[in-house]
Amino acid sequence: MLVEANELTRYYGPFLAVDAVSFGIDRGEIVGLLGPNGAGKTTTIRMLTGFLPASDGAASIAGHDVREEPVQVRRHIGYMPENNPLYPEMRAREYLGFRAELKGVPRRVRRDRIAECIELCGVGPVAGQIIGTLSKGYRQRVGLADALLGDPDVLILDEPTIGLDPNQVRETRNLIRSLSERHTVLISTHILAEAELICKRVLIIDRGRIVADDTPRALSDKTLSGAVVAEIAGDADQIGAALAKVNGVERVDAEKTNAWNTFRLATAADVDVREAVFHLAAEHGWSLRELTLTRASLEDVFHRLTLGEGAEEEP
Amino acid sequence: MVNVPAITKRELNTYFLSPIAYVVLTGFALAHGIMFSMALRPPLDPNNAAQWALYVPIFLLVPAMPLLTMRLLSEETNRGTIETLMTTPVSETEVVLGKFVGAFIFAVVMFLPVLGELIFLRFVGPMDAGPLLSGFLGVFLLTGQFIAIGLFCSALTRIQIASSITSFVLLLGLYFLWFLARDSAGSLARLLRYLCPPMHYADFLKGVVDTRHLAYFALTTAAFLFLTAKALELRKWR
Ligand SMILES: Nc1ncnc2c1ncn2[C@@H]1O[C@H](COP(=O)(O)OP(=O)(O)OP(=O)(O)O)[C@@H](O)[C@H]1O
Ligand SMILES: [Mg+2]
Numbered sequence: 001m002l003v004e005a006n007e008l009t010r011y012y013g014p015f016l017a018v019d020a021v022s023f024g025i026d027r028g029e030i031v032g033l034l035g036p037n038g039a040g041k042t043t044t045i046r047m048l049t050g051f052l053p054a055s056d057g058a059a060s061i062a063g064h065d066v067r068e069e070p071v072q073v074r075r076h077i078g079y080m081p082e083n084n085p086l087y088p089e090m091r092a093r094e095y096l097g098f099r100a101e102l103k104g105v106p107r108r109v110r111r112d113r114i115a116e117c118i119e120l121c122g123v124g125p126v127a128g129q130i131i132g133t134l135s136k137g138y139r140q141r142v143g144l145a146d147a148l149l150g151d152p153d154v155l156i157l158d159e160p161t162i163g164l165d166p167n168q169v170r171e172t173r174n175l176i177r178s179l180s181e182r183h184t185v186l187i188s189t190h191i192l193a194e195a196e197l198i199c200k201r202v203l204i205i206d207r208g209r210i211v212a213d214d215t216p217r218a219l220s221d222k223t224l225s226g227a228v229v230a231e232i233a234g235d236a237d238q239i240g241a242a243l244a245k246v247n248g249v250e251r252v253d254a255e256k257t258n259a260w261n262t263f264r265l266a267t268a269a270d271v272d273v274r275e276a277v278f279h280l281a282a283e284h285g286w287s288l289r290e291l292t293l294t295r296a297s298l299e300d301v302f303h304r305l306t307l308g309e310g311a312e313e314e315p
Numbered sequence: 316m317v318n319v320p321a322i323t324k325r326e327l328n329t330y331f332l333s334p335i336a337y338v339v340l341t342g343f344a345l346a347h348g349i350m351f352s353m354a355l356r357p358p359l360d361p362n363n364a365a366q367w368a369l370y371v372p373i374f375l376l377v378p379a380m381p382l383l384t385m386r387l388l389s390e391e392t393n394r395g396t397i398e399t400l401m402t403t404p405v406s407e408t409e410v411v412l413g414k415f416v417g418a419f420i421f422a423v424v425m426f427l428p429v430l431g432e433l434i435f436l437r438f439v440g441p442m443d444a445g446p447l448l449s450g451f452l453g454v455f456l457l458t459g460q461f462i463a464i465g466l467f468c469s470a471l472t473r474i475q476i477a478s479s480i481t482s483f484v485l486l487l488g489l490y491f492l493w494f495l496a497r498d499s500a501g502s503l504a505r506l507l508r509y510l511c512p513p514m515h516y517a518d519f520l521k522g523v524v525d526t527r528h529l530a531y532f533a534l535t536t537a538a539f540l541f542l543t544a545k546a547l548e549l550r551k552w553r
Contacts, residue, residue: 049402074404081402085395089332090325101321102403146399 002027002184007057010043017043019208030180032199033188036306040208041188042082045158049079062153078147082158088132092142103150121145137168157187192302206306219301228265230277231290236261248273318405322413330421339382344428346375351432361436366520368432369450376461377486384465385479387414392473407544418462446522453519456532463539470546
C-alpha cells in the first residue's frame with residue numbers, strides 16, 4: 001500500500017469532521033475522493049499530507065507514518081491544496097525554482113526538471129510572467145507543475161479543476177489522466193463526471209464517513225438497479241400489463257405520447273430484459289422503435305448515498 | 316538547515332517587491348537623516364555625532380521593525396501558501412531561520428544611510444574605530460532581537476496589521492519595563508531592568524562589548540525564534 005489511512009478521525013472543537021476513515025491506495029491507482037461540500041475531503045487530505053494532525057487514527061505514505069516521519073512523507077508527495085495557493089509577486093519560473101529547491105531536487109538536474117514540468121503542464125507561454133497576473137487556468141497549471149517537481153510517488157490534488165472554464169477543465173482532466181500513467185493519483189472533487197472520467201476507483205465520503213469504495217461502474221451496478229427504456233406503439237394499458245409480466249421486470253412506468261408510449265422498466269441490477277421485450281413486441285405485432293438499457297449513473301449513486309435512504313448503510 | 320538559503324532568498328526578493336518595505340526604508344532614512352542633522356551643530360565632534368547616529372535607531376527601530384516583520388508569516392497563513400510550504404520537506408526551524416535571515420539582510424540595507432553618515436563624519440575629522448564597531452554590533456543585535464519578536468508575532472495571526480500592532484506593543488512594553496523598575500531595588504526590579512533592551516544597548520555605544528549584554532541579546536533572540544518555531548508547529552493542532 002502506497003497510501004494508507006487507518007481510522008483517520010478529526011475533530012474541530014466538538015465537531016466531528018472526519019469519522020474513522022480507512023482506505024488504502026496501491027501504487028499506480030488513480031483514486032477520486034468524492035463528496036458534497038463539507039464532507040471532509042480537504043480535512044482528510046490534509047491529514048494524509050501531514051499538514052493537519054489527526055485527532056485519532058494513523059496514516060502512512062510509502063511506509064512512513066505521517067506523524068512519526070513527516071519530512072519523509074513530504075518527500076513522497078506532490079500536493080496541490082484546495083484553491084492552489086501561490087506567491088502572486090513571483091514569476092512562474094522563479095516560483096518553480098524556489099519550490100524545486102525546497103523539494104530537494106539536486107542542483108544539477110533542477111533546470112531540466114523545471115523545464116520538463118513546465119513543458120508537461122503547458123506553463124511555457126507564461127513561465128516568465130508574474131503569477132498574480134496569470135489567468136486561473138494557468139495558475140492551476142503552475143500548481144500542477146509544482147506538484148510534479150519532485151517526481152513524487154503520490155500526487156494529491158484537492159479539487160484541481162474548481163473555478164476553471166469548461167475547456168480548461170477538460171485540459172486539466174486530460175493532463176491529470178496522462179499523469180496517472182507515471183504517478184499514483186488521489187484527487188478530491190465534488191464533480192461526479194470528473195470522478196467518473198478520471199478515476200479508476202472512487203471513494204465516496206459523506207459527513208466525514210466513507211460510504212462507498214469501488215470502481216464507478218461497480219458502484220452503479222451494486223447500488224442501484226438498472227432500467228430499460230422501450231418505445232412501443234399501441235394500447236398503453238395492454239402493453240404495460242404484458243411488459244409487467246416479463247421475467248425480471250420489477251416495475252413499469254408508462255408515458256403516453258400520441259400513438260407512441262414510452263415505457264421505463266425497472267429491473268434488478270444485473271438483468272437485461274431487452275431481448276424478452278423484443279420477443280414480446282414481435283409476438284403481438286407491436287411496432288417497437290426504441291429499446292435501450294440505461295444504467296444508473298454515478299450521480300444517482302452519489303445522490304442516493306449522500307442524501308437519501310442509503311446514507312446510513314454501507315453498500 | 317539546507318533549506319534556509321532558499322527561504323532567505325525568496326524572502327529578500329519579496330522584500331524588494333513590497334511597497335511597505337520601501338516605505339519603511341525611506342521613512343527610516345528620512346527620520347534618521349533628520350535626527351542626525353540635529354547633531355551637526357558646531358562645534359562638530361565626529362565621535363559624538365557618530366555615537367548619536369548609532370543611538371537614534373533605538374527609537375526608530377520600534378516602529379520600523381514591526382512593519383518590516385509583520386508579513387513574514389502572517390502573509391503565508393493568509394494566502395494559504397503555508398500549506399504548500401509546510402508540505403515540502405522543510406522543518407519549522409528552517410522556515411523560521413530562513414525568514415529571520417532574510418529580514419535581517421533587508422534591515423542591513425536599511426542601515427546603509429547610517430553608514431553614509433558615518434563616512435561623511437570621517438571626512439570631518441578623525442574618529443575612534445572601537446565605539447563605531449561595537450556600536451554597529453549593538454545595532455545589529457538589537458535589530459536581530461526585534462526581528463525575532465516581530466517574527467513571533469507574525470506567527471500568531473494571519474492579519475498583518477494585527478501582527479505589527481502586537482509586536483509594536485510588545486517592544487514598547489519591553490522599553491517601559493525600565494520605567495516600572497526605575498526606582499525600586501530588589502530582584503524583581505533587577506529582572507525587569509535586565510529584560511529591557513536599551514539597558515543593554517548603551518554600553519555598545521561607549522565601545523564596551525560586555526559578554527552579559529551579548530548573552531542577553533543572544534538568549535532573547537534565540538528564545539523568540541524558538542517560540543516562533545513552536546507556534547508554527549502548534550498552529551497545526553488548532
Ligand atoms: N478549521 C476549521 N474549523 C472548524 N471547522 C472546520 C474547519 N475546517 C473545516 N471545518 C468543517 O469540517 C467539515 C469538513 O470540511 P472540509 O473542508 O474537509 O470539507 P470538504 O469536503 O473539503 O468540502 P468542500 O467541498 O467545500 O471543499 C465542514 O463542515 C467544515 O465546516
Ligand atoms: Mg475541500
